[in-house]
Amino acid sequence: MYRYNQVDQQLVDERVEQYREQTRRYLAGELSEDAFLALRLMNGLYVQRQAPMLRVAIPYGTFSAQQMRTLAKIARTWDRGYGHFTTRTNIQFNWPKLEEVPDILAELATVQMHAIQTSGNCIRNTTTDPLAGVAADEIEDPRPWCELIRQWSTLHPEFAYLPRKFKIAVSGGPSDRASSRVHDIGLELVRNAEGAMGFKVLVGGGLGRTPFIGQVIREYLEPEELFSYLDAILRVYNLRGRRDNKYKARIKILVAAAGIEQFRAWVEDEWQYSRGGDLRLTQERIDEMKAHFAPFDYVAQAAEDQTFAAALAADSDFRVWVERNTQAHRVAGYRIVHLSLKPLLGAPGDITAQQMDAVADLAEAYSFAEIRATQDQNLVLTDVQQKDLYALWQGLQEASLARTNINTLTDMIVCPGFDFCSLANAKTLNIADQINQVFEDLDYLHDLGDIQLNMSGCINACAHHHVGHIGILGVDKKGEDWYQITLGGSATENAKLGKVLGKAIPADEVAATLKVIVDTYLELRAEGESFLQLVDRLGLAPFKEAVYPALA
Missing domain, CATH: 3.30.413.10 (Sulfite Reductase Hemoprotein, domain 1)
Structure with missing residues (x-):
């Protein structure tokens, strides 16, 4: 990964001191609210519904174990013990005190991190494939x-x-x-x-x-x-x-x-x-x-690792995790490992300070001390030897990061919604919990196959609901939360916008409506046909016919 040179470090250090002085002047009444607004946005600081929110840049989603430990320290010292990964592969802290943000920025600068251009009318964090390289x-x-x-x-x-x-x-x-x-x-x-x-x-x-x-x-x-x-x-x-x-x-x-x-x-x-x-x-x-991005010194692997094969045969839970949460690497004997930040009941994309430290330890032990953040609010360790997968899996289990729901319906992209965001029209986190409770059975999720569910709390679409295989948009109707559903979107090389299924659904019926949608898919799918392929083939008609009579 890229390492700062002297000019990079000087720029970030000077920005910290500039912002420290700007914050002091604002708190002393020497800067107006409007004048400080532009300055804080230049440094990634928003004022949200509950408190200030600081967005930290993770360029193209690649960062080190050392940087992850610093993020953990920030979460413990200046926040409420957790952070939230976003769809631009940045991390947000939702509870910093305004007067302490310069201290956070100074801490970030010690490990070549900052919050510059994570907000405002500028060129934001450039993103890329989490499997790059x-x-x-x-x-x-x-x-x-x-x-x-x-x-x-x-x-x-x-x-x-x-x-x-x-x-x-x-x-x-x-x-x-x-x-x-x-x-x-x-x-x-x-x-x-x-x-x-x-x-x-x-x-x-x-x-x-x-x-x-x-x-x-x-x-x-x-x-x-x-x-x-x-x-x-x-x-x-x-x-x-x-x-x-x-x-x-x-x-x-x-x-x-x-x-x-x-x-x-x-x-x-x-x-x-x-x-x-x-x-x-x-x-x-x-x-x-x-x-700066030269390949690591990979170790030549035996054609077939007997220890890995034995672990697969002996432990069915481990075998399912390998099938669902890992994928092929371009180098024989290595696997790419996906860490789920989508717990059964918990905010998608959130990670605790303890989990950050655990990921840092595991990255150092098994993946060249490098970590990737993804646009679907998960993490990836890209370079794990097959022989180390069982030990890594055990470590991820202890940290509650091994849920085998990668690319399933509950691997949801979800914005923080009305609970945090001052722009949101509707809550999202309670709906995510509702969906998780209805779709708790992992065998059922695995049978459904790959389904990308994206849910935004307002039309700003921070969770990219337009391009979800299933998209959910929260809307406000006379003070009540309702949810509009779209089907058939994609953000891949065959990108397209989803189409609105019909009228919005009340909050307490969202998960039940999704159950009708996926059961319709199971009933109508051809052998090997994915959810998105079926929507492309049949359109919205069978889903409309199933959903709206069921809600009547």
Whole structure:
């Protein structure tokens, strides 16, 4: 992973002291509320329904065991003993005291972490495939490109006050595990006809109040021109994006209004001034960055590990965990391990300080001291030897991180909702508990297969409900929580928006309605057919017929 140089560290240290002085002035009455608002947002601090919330950046989701221990210390010392992972692979602390936030930022700086550009109208944390560097199907590791984008975009003076927030995702190959098509800019690594690596560039994706799937603006971009082309897109957006209405200020609205051909023409015209110039990346710079993400020194493995085979045969619970929570690694003898942050009854994405310390210990013992956060609010240890899987599983069990619900209905992406967020219209965490209680049987969940359930507490769609196989949107009806259901969404390389099933469902009937939906799927599915494939084949009609008479 990337390690700070002297300039990086100096920038973060200076920012801590700047914010410490700004906080002091605000508390002394020397800065107005409005003046401090802009300053605290630049440093990742929101004021939510219950308390301030600090969002800490985890660039492209990769961090170390040492950094995880620091997050645990922050949770214990300055919060209420836990943190919450988000869909941008950041972590949020929901209960810091405003006057103590500078101390938290100073602690983060000791391990090369910060909260810069986790909020505000700027380029946010660039995200990527959580399996970057270890997936067998990727063209190459996308994380060096993410780090280059991070360095280019952090405190970029021209893009510090964009019309609205701006999100970039980079996918490492044909299987899009980064949701690149629902980002302001999506970059997909591809090869051209000569076999050279470059980027397919998509623009104008995004969810929220007005969801759009991104459109291809350039089929192939040579990697050396990455900065110049991104710069051209951002300049066009900065100049032409609306600033009179925040709901219409995202780049997706500009692209939709102008059309992709006109937007492409604007970008090409702007690009002529920077293409081939100072922003062009040299091969030396690219190679220097790739060196930070060189593969680990993997140990050659026997063709078949007898200890691992014996453990699989002897322990059925372990065998199920291996089947559900691990997957193939590009290096023989290693596995990728998914840690579920979706307990039976607990907020999805939450992790306690004790669990953070446990993950740090296990990462050091079994996965080169590196951890990944995922956009579906879980964690991944990417480089575990097969012979160590049983010991790792036992450690995860002790930490309550081994639930075998990865990619099942209860592996839900859920925003904190009305319990925490000042923008939310409806609660989400109680509905997640309700769903877990109805779908507690893991054998039943495994039989259902892969189903992505996403639930947002408002139209801002922080949980990406539009692209869930099943999406749930909380809405307020005269002071009561109701929930609108969509089916058929996807955030993969075949990205599409789900379609609304029908009228909203009252809070106490959400889980029962989901039971009708999945039972309908079980009744109608062909052999080997997934839930999403069945929705594609039959549409919404059979689900509507089953759900609404059942609710009458």
